[in-house]
Amino acid sequence: MKALKSTSLLAAALALAVSAQAENITVKGSDTLVVLAQKWAEAYMGKHADTKIQVTGGGSGTGFAALQNKTTDLANASRKIKPAEITTCIKAFGKRPTEYKVCLDGLSVFVSADNAVKELTVAQIADIFNGKTKNWKEVGGADAPITVYSRENSSGTYEFFKENVLQGKDFASSAQTMPGTAAVLQAVAKDKNGIGYGGAAYGAGAKHLAVKKDDASPAIEPTEDNVIKGLYPIWRYLYVYVNPALDKGEVAKYLTWIRSDEGQKIVKDVGYFPLPKNLRE
Amino acid sequence: MTNVPHNAKRTVGWMGIHRGHKARPVEWLAEKFIYLISLTAILMVFLIFVFVAREAMPLVMGKMNSAAARPVIAAKEMDKLKPDELRDYLGLTAKEFQQLDKEALTALMEVREEEAKEAPKDKDATVNTTEWKYLLGAHHWSDSRPEDRYVWQPIGRIHKYNLWPLIIGSLKTTIVALLFSVPLALAAAIYVSQLSSPSLKEWLKPAIELLSGVPSVVLGFFGLIVMATFLQGTFGYQSRLNAFVAGIALGLAVIPVVFSIAEDALTSVPRSYTQAALALGASKWQAAWQIVLPAAAPGVFAAVVLGFGRAIGETMVVLMASGNASIMSLSLFDSTRSITATIAAELAEAVFGGHHYRMLFLIGAMLFIVTFLTNLAGDLIMHRLKGRLEGRAK
Numbered sequence: 049m050k051a052l053k054s055t056s057l058l059a060a061a062l063a064l065a066v067s068a069q070a071e072n073i074t075v076k077g078s079d080t081l082v083v084l085a086q087k088w089a090e091a092y093m094g095k096h097a098d099t100k101i102q103v104t105g106g107g108s109g110t111g112f113a114a115l116q117n118k119t120t121d122l123a124n125a126s127r128k129i130k131p132a133e134i135t136t137c138i139k140a141f142g143k144r145p146t147e148y149k150v151c152l153d154g155l156s157v158f159v160s161a162d163n164a165v166k167e168l169t170v171a172q173i174a175d176i177f178n179g180k181t182k183n184w185k186e187v188g189g190a191d192a193p194i195t196v197y198s199r200e201n202s203s204g205t206y207e208f209f210k211e212n213v214l215q216g217k218d219f220a221s222s223a224q225t226m227p228g229t230a231a232v233l234q235a236v237a238k239d240k241n242g243i244g245y246g247g248a249a250y251g252a253g254a255k256h257l258a259v260k261k262d263d264a265s266p267a268i269e270p271t272e273d274n275v276i277k278g279l280y281p282i283w284r285y286l287y288v289y290v291n292p293a294l295d296k297g298e299v300a301k302y303l304t305w306i307r308s309d310e311g312q313k314i315v316k317d318v319g320y321f322p323l324p325k326n327l328r329e
Numbered sequence: 330m331t332n333v334p335h336n337a338k339r340t341v342g343w344m345g346i347h348r349g350h351k352a353r354p355v356e357w358l359a360e361k362f363i364y365l366i367s368l369t370a371i372l373m374v375f376l377i378f379v380f381v382a383r384e385a386m387p388l389v390m391g392k393m394n395s396a397a398a399r400p401v402i403a404a405k406e407m408d409k410l411k412p413d414e415l416r417d418y419l420g421l422t423a424k425e426f427q428q429l430d431k432e433a434l435t436a437l438m439e440v441r442e443e444e445a446k447e448a449p450k451d452k453d454a455t456v457n458t459t460e461w462k463y464l465l466g467a468h469h470w471s472d473s474r475p476e477d478r479y480v481w482q483p484i485g486r487i488h489k490y491n492l493w494p495l496i497i498g499s500l501k502t503t504i505v506a507l508l509f510s511v512p513l514a515l516a517a518a519i520y521v522s523q524l525s526s527p528s529l530k531e532w533l534k535p536a537i538e539l540l541s542g543v544p545s546v547v548l549g550f551f552g553l554i555v556m557a558t559f560l561q562g563t564f565g566y567q568s569r570l571n572a573f574v575a576g577i578a579l580g581l582a583v584i585p586v587v588f589s590i591a592e593d594a595l596t597s598v599p600r601s602y603t604q605a606a607l608a609l610g611a612s613k614w615q616a617a618w619q620i621v622l623p624a625a626a627p628g629v630f631a632a633v634v635l636g637f638g639r640a641i642g643e644t645m646v647v648l649m650a651s652g653n654a655s656i657m658s659l660s661l662f663d664s665t666r667s668i669t670a671t672i673a674a675e676l677a678e679a680v681f682g683g684h685h686y687r688m689l690f691l692i693g694a695m696l697f698i699v700t701f702l703t704n705l706a707g708d709l710i711m712h713r714l715k716g717r718l719e720g721r722a723k
Binding site: 107108109112116130131138139142143178179193195200203206210211216218220222223224226227239 | 474484569655683
């Protein structure tokens with residue numbers, strides 16, 4: 049009898065536990081966003097004890113694949129979804145995924161602290177990364193060959209830079225590819241003829257160049273103010289994608305919270321820039 | 330004791346069960362279990378190959394189209410199409426087509442339209458870059474520099490998949506690794522097996538083989554941080570990470586493989602060879618160099634072949650220390666991108682089932698075939714050598 053009682057108690061406790069942790073949100077995708085997503089999840093779970101949020105990285109493409117297979121609720125992405133990925137999503141659940149812009153990221157161009165060059169135009173940057181400009185003296189520096197550091201082509205940053213700065217042209221084939229922004233920065237810091245690019249939040253050890261939109265416009269530093277106001281020319285959105293069928297209840301609440309003032313405050317701590325007010329809805 | 334039956338040793342079974350050979354149930358089970366495991370291993374290798382080949386197959390058969398700009402039909406014209414035409418246009422299988430409702434099909438049509446709107450207008454945008462002539466032949470692409478005719482740039486407006494930069498990259502690091510490691514490993518093997526005193530051998534052999542226990546990511550890290558700086562300081566070339574640095578770091582991973590097999594081959598040459606040579610007045614060195622080494626030549630060759638297989642299949646060291654730039658250049662001091670590092674770096678972001686994904690599986694399959702054949706050749710040569718030496722020794 050006693051045993052029966054304790055078993056039923058146990059069963060009741062189990063049932064309670066199951067119902068208590070009813071809301072589980074999984075988030076997967078971009079490595080660029082993984083730290084921010086984890087901070088968001090921690091802060092949100094601190095306030096909503098009954099919601100569990102699991103965040104994993106793996107890359108934007110991995111996130112989209114998981115979205116198609118319905119193994120994740122939210123897919124983080126540092127680039128826009130591609131037509132081929134929308135197509136597979138439609139095949140999998142009949143609708144195109146909903147896109148949410150979640151924050152801004154400014155991209156800096158770094159050179160070594162010893163480099164005399166302080167500012168470049170977007171066109172000059174494109175020529176350097178494209179391999180047309182090969183020597184620093186062509187852009188006002190010392191007479192030395194330029195070593196170009198780039199990211200792996202799996203990186204969203206790589207694609208963004210290629211599409212928006214190089215206007216779709218190829219990177220110079222001699223560009224060395226580094227596994228992360230920190231690695232690019234480290235290489236540039238060690239190489240006095242090096243040049244690289246990456247998130248504006250990084251930066252110790254190398255010099256951020258001021259960038260001119262064209263010859264006539266002023267050189268702009270990649271500071272928070274300049275990025276949010278849209279003055280600095282190289283910036284992008286970061287995204288979260290969701291299957292519209294799942295965009296309700298706790299998931300929808302979480303997405304709204306991310307884009308609220310509270311969520312956007314965390315963005316700054318991680319080194320990205322908050323969305324302008326008009327985009328927060 | 331004279332009355333003991335002729336099969337006496339069999340009857341003393343496990344735990345004293347006197348029922349002969351088969352009365353050892355645990356041993357019998359263990360034997361079958363191990364047999365099963367070995368079968369599973371073979372099956373796994375086979376299944377892995379089937380999987381890799383299946384993923385790459387559509388590309389080999391020429392069924393993928395990577396053209397950036399494809400012909401497009403406006404979404405509102407959808408009703409004018411016959412179901413079959415529509416299915417064909419959207420590239421759906423019959424089953425997929427049945428499951429999708431009207432709304433989903435319209436969405437698919439719209440995606441195609443958007444894709445076409447954003448597609449580049451270059452003259453190469455309509456080219457299917459996964460055709461073999463673009464994979465292996467030179468082509469001047471409208472969006473890359475005129476001097477680059479062999480280009481691996483899978484991401485961008487036009488997906489360029491020329492294989493030569495990767496093949497040459499892999500071969501460059503492998504050759505440097507072999508040039509560096511084979512002489513060292515062979516010298517060590519000859520010394521350890523022929524010249525050293527037995528007590529020294531007991532120390533040397535495990536010490537060298539311990540090198541194979543160093544995780545390759547640690548070797549890569551060592552190459553990236555320590556060796557790259559040291560070698561650049563010594564030789565003064567421009568790019569810090571290049572085929573040379575990666576090759577030397579890779580060589581450290583290859584040394585124990587070559588050493589261990591070459592040493593086995595040299596040791597398996599019967600002592601009587603050396604003894605005969607010494608008796609005829611040869612020095613120890615002459616006996617080792619002129620008698621034992623030629624006798625073990627096939628085994629030494631097999632060691633080199635297996636070392637090649639290890640070097641070309643190694644990923645982590647190359648990924649970290651080679652600079653990963655897909656340059657078409659024969660210079661050892663340029664950065665380089667190997668097949669293995671390319672797969673490791675790009676697969677995570679490739680669109681699942683897309684042409685980039687399949688292309689990575691294709692180069693993976695190529696690599697698999699190359700390493701499989703070299704390992705097979707190495708094993709066969711070793712086997713023949715053993716047979717030959719044992720046959721003669723009798």
